[in-house]
Amino acid sequence: MIQFSNVTKVYGNDTVALERVNLNIDPGEFVFLVGASGSGKSTIVRLVLKEMEPSAGAIYVNGTRLSAVPRRSIPRHRRNIGCVFQDFKLLPNKTAAENVAYAMEVTGQRPRTIRTKVPQILDLVGLAEKTGKYPDQLSGGEQQRVSIARAFVSQPPILIADEPTGNLDPDTSVGIMQLLHRINRIGTTVLVATHDKEMVDVMRKRVVALEEGRIVRDKVKGAYADEV
Amino acid sequence: MRFNIGFFIREAFKNIRLNLLMSVTAVTTTFICILVLGAGLLVSAHVEGLIGSVREDVAVTAFFQPDEKEQKIQAVRDSVEGYSEVSSVKFVSKAEALDNFKQTFADQPEIYEDMGSDVLPASLEMQLKDPSDADAVASKLEGEGFAKKDLSYPQQTISRLNEVTGYMIWGLYGATALFLISSILLISNAIRISIFARRKEIEVMKLVGASDSFVRTPFVFEGLVEGLIGATLAALAVIWLNYLFVDWSRQALPFVPISGNAVDTVLILAVLIAVGVMIGVIGSFLSVTRFLRV
Numbered sequence: 001m002i003q004f005s006n007v008t009k010v011y012g013n014d015t016v017a018l019e020r021v022n023l024n025i026d027p028g029e030f031v032f033l034v035g036a037s038g039s040g041k042s043t044i045v046r047l048v049l050k051e052m053e054p055s056a057g058a059i060y061v062n063g064t065r066l067s068a069v070p071r072r073s074i075p076r077h078r079r080n081i082g083c084v085f086q087d088f089k090l091l092p093n094k095t096a097a098e099n100v101a102y103a104m105e106v107t108g109q110r111p112r113t114i115r116t117k118v119p120q121i122l123d124l125v126g127l128a129e130k131t132g133k134y135p136d137q138l139s140g141g142e143q144q145r146v147s148i149a150r151a152f153v154s155q156p157p158i159l160i161a162d163e164p165t166g167n168l169d170p171d172t173s174v175g176i177m178q179l180l181h182r183i184n185r186i187g188t189t190v191l192v193a194t195h196d197k198e199m200v201d202v203m204r205k206r207v208v209a210l211e212e213g214r215i216v217r218d219k220v221k222g223a224y225a226d227e228v
Numbered sequence: 229m230r231f232n233i234g235f236f237i238r239e240a241f242k243n244i245r246l247n248l249l250m251s252v253t254a255v256t257t258t259f260i261c262i263l264v265l266g267a268g269l270l271v272s273a274h275v276e277g278l279i280g281s282v283r284e285d286v287a288v289t290a291f292f293q294p295d296e297k298e299q300k301i302q303a304v305r306d307s308v309e310g311y312s313e314v315s316s317v318k319f320v321s322k323a324e325a326l327d328n329f330k331q332t333f334a335d336q337p338e339i340y341e342d343m344g345s346d347v348l349p350a351s352l353e354m355q356l357k358d359p360s361d362a363d364a365v366a367s368k369l370e371g372e373g374f375a376k377k378d379l380s381y382p383q384q385t386i387s388r389l390n391e392v393t394g395y396m397i398w399g400l401y402g403a404t405a406l407f408l409i410s411s412i413l414l415i416s417n418a419i420r421i422s423i424f425a426r427r428k429e430i431e432v433m434k435l436v437g438a439s440d441s442f443v444r445t446p447f448v449f450e451g452l453v454e455g456l457i458g459a460t461l462a463a464l465a466v467i468w469l470n471y472l473f474v475d476w477s478r479q480a481l482p483f484v485p486i487s488g489n490a491v492d493t494v495l496i497l498a499v500l501i502a503v504g505v506m507i508g509v510i511g512s513f514l515s516v517t518r519f520l521r522v
């Protein structure tokens with residue numbers, strides 16, 4: 001589903017964010033991407049979205065080599081990937097409900113479908129009361145949940161979440177993880193970049209560990225840190 | 229993909245409301261630019277109208293000898309009426325010449341008191357289609373037997389007039405073109421600034437899978453609406469200013485032939501609004517496109 005083959009990413013002239021990364025994620029997998037701050041997790045996310053090009057190596061998503069995707073086809077590529085951004089990336093002039101609806105509008109879905117699905121999904125992430133609030137009227141955790149709702153409202157085959165529980169209290173975090181787990185069970189490929197040690201340890205999913213841009217560990221049913 | 233025009237229009241109006249200050253700036257800039265542009269067009273139109281009426285006034289007058297035979301006069305009249313350069317011919321008899329003279333000096337009767345009806349010569353007044361033909365007409369008249377001293381036409385004035393008015397008209401066209409170029413730059417700059425402020429938003433839209441045209445369309449509608457409002461207000465103001473000016477000139481400059489007809493109101497209205505809307509649409513289209521490369 002997602003394949004990195006010898007991918008290197010250098011920002012500017014000398015910031016090596018990823019170095020010869022090889023990674024293969026199969027359809028339906030649930031993968032945690034862990035590593036210290038600055039180890040290159042968000043860089044992987046941005047490369048998968050084709051927000052930028054790798055400096056070397058090839059990336060395949062859904063069997064398509066990303067460097068072969070023309071500019072005008074990038075929107076279609078991105079509609080296959082729901083993404084929860086580390087900095088949420090909500091539209092400031094839209095309410096929670098409108099932000100979620102926007103992700104459906106870009107795919108040209110019927111207004112009636114949008115009107116019924118948006119409240120359902122916001123209810124699911126526990127924001128039924130806040131649908132009419134603007135991002136700057138929401139707490140960090142609430143914005144994060146709007147971002148999550150937006151990412152999977154169209155039920156894309158791939159869901160990527162960059163620090164989806166970073167701003168949440170432990171209870172809500174568990175709720176979000178359960179949600180991601182449920183999304184994964186209906187067949188969605190899920191990639192979660194996180195620092196959340198407890199969550200990773202509890203979930204017992206595949207763990208890919210990054211250190212200074214290199215994959216140092218890749219373990220099925222792994223934990224956040226090496227187990228001795 | 230479904231193209232939901234209602235969605236785009238709603239988005240556009242919402243954005244105008246949310247970014248009210250920026251929208252007002254864009255509308256105001258459009259208003260001022262189109263107003264200046266329209267004023268330029270007005271000045272051009274009036275100057276052209278004036279030049280036209282001055283040139284129309286150019287006439288060649290041929291004076292007959294005081295003892296010229298009636299037959300000869302008639303023959304010349306017929307021949308001159310056949311000239312292709314001449315638009316109209318008027319014969320002024322000796323008696324009419326005296327009448328005109330008396331009228332001109334009506335308040336000083338002592339001047340013409342003992343003037344006989346034979347003093348002033350009869351003449352032919354010819355209006356020319358094109359004032360630059362004056363020379364040609366004069367030499368034809370010489371062929372009819374008129375001496376150079378009996379022909380009156382402002383020959384030098386005409387060629388100077390042609391030269392000067394030619395420069396003036398080109399100068400006005402040049403100035404109008406400059407106004408147009410600066411309007412395009414100013415208006416699209418105002419739009420560019422307002423879109424620059426929202427480049428993060430555009431980036432997010434692209435990241436959640438919006439296509440270029442999906443992101444761009446509301447912005448283009450926004451530019452269209454802003455251009456339309458600014459340009460319409462400016463065009464109406466220009467028309468109103470024109471009426472004020474024509475009205476004022478009738479009283480203040482009664483001898484200057486300024487005419488309301490020199491300005492084609494509907495044309496000016498249409499041109500100004502079209503220019504404003506086009507700059508709004510093209511300006512926002514190009515400005516958004518810059519930020520779509522995400």
Ligand SMILES: Nc1ncnc2c1ncn2[C@@H]1O[C@H](COP(=O)(O)OP(=O)(O)OP(=O)(O)O)[C@@H](O)[C@H]1O
Pocket residue numbers: 011012015016017035036037038039040041042043044086
């Ligand atoms: N736009 C950029 N320009 C230059 N360097 C960058 C840029 N983005 C990231 N980097 C650098 O690349 C490296 C990897 O960054 P990345 O954002 O992928 O880390 P991360 O693992 O997501 O960290 P965090 O857990 O803090 O989010 C860091 O050293 C960072 O400073």
Ligand SMILES: [Mg+2]
Pocket residue numbers: 041042043086162
């Ligand atoms: Mg990151």
